[in-house]
Amino acid sequence: MYLTLIEPRVSETDGVGHINNTTIPIWLEAGRNKLFKLFNPEDTFHDWKMIILKTNVEYVAQIYFGKDVEVKTWVKKIGNSSLELYEEIHQEGRLCVIGTAVYVNFNLQTQKSEPIPNDIRQELELHLYENIN
Numbered sequence: 001m002y003l004t005l006i007e008p009r010v011s012e013t014d015g016v017g018h019i020n021n022t023t024i025p026i027w028l029e030a031g032r033n034k035l036f037k038l039f040n041p042e043d044t045f046h047d048w049k050m051i052i053l054k055t056n057v058e059y060v061a062q063i064y065f066g067k068d069v070e071v072k073t074w075v076k077k078i079g080n081s082s083l084e085l086y087e088e089i090h091q092e093g094r095l096c097v098i099g100t101a102v103y104v105n106f107n108l109q110t111q112k113s114e115p116i117p118n119d120i121r122q123e124l125e126l127h128l129y130e131n132i133n
Contacts, residue, residue, distance in 0.1 A: 001072050001073065001074050001127055001129070002031060002032075002034045002035065002072070002073040002074075002127060003070060003071070003072055003073075004030055004031040004033070004034075004070070004071040004073070005068055005069070005070060005071075006027050006030060006068065006069050006070075006071060007068050008023075008063065008064070008065045008066070008067070008068070008069060009065075010065060012065070013064075013065040017064070018062040018063055018064055019062075019063040019064065019065065021057075021059060024057055024059070024063075024089065024097055024099075025055065025057060025099075027069065027071055027089060028055075028057070028071060028073075028087050028089070028097070028099045028101070030071060031071030031072070031073040031087060032050075032073060032085065032101070034073075035050065035073070035085075035103075035124075036050055038120050038123055038124070039105060039120060047108070048108060049105050049106060049107075049114075050103045050104075050105070050106075051103060051104050051106040052101060052102070052103055053082070053102045053103065053104055054100075054101065054102040055099065055100070055101045055102075056099060056100045056101075057097060057098075057099045058097065058098040058099070059096075059097060060095055060096055060097060060098060061091075061094055061095065061096040062096070063089065063091050063096045063097070064091070067091055067092055068091070069089050069090065069091045069096070070089070070090045070091075071087065071088075071089050072087065072088045072089075072090065073085055073086075073087050073127075074086045074087070074127055074128065074129030075124045075125070075127045075128050075129065076100065076128075076129055078116065078121060078124050078125065078128075079116075080115050080116070081104055081105045081106075081113040081114055081115050081116060082102060082103060082104045082105070082113070082116075083102070083103055083105075083116065083124060084100060084101070084102050085099075085100060085101045085102075085103070086098075086099075086100055086129050087099040087100065087101065
């Protein structure tokens, strides 16, 4: 599992006092930064590899300003050129958000997907979450 801590900002709080639902996908993406680094160690967009195909977000409980959140990211499935992620956001030990995302390893120059390299696949396997329904 990859773990990312986020300190909610005042600007992310909406008029009813909780973190706005449009903020959550941004936080989930922040939890993927270590995965992006695997595919693109130089952190440049010139040779970016991770192209998002699909996301899903389920809001389970409200999140509030003033209390840090944990973004937990697991690898749910590894395909030939794609991977599916399972993600959770927790605040004060409470599950608040469940998310999934599907990415493909993509070559921008050829505009085609490419197999996930073995060294990256081995690292991803360390973060598999096997018990997802």
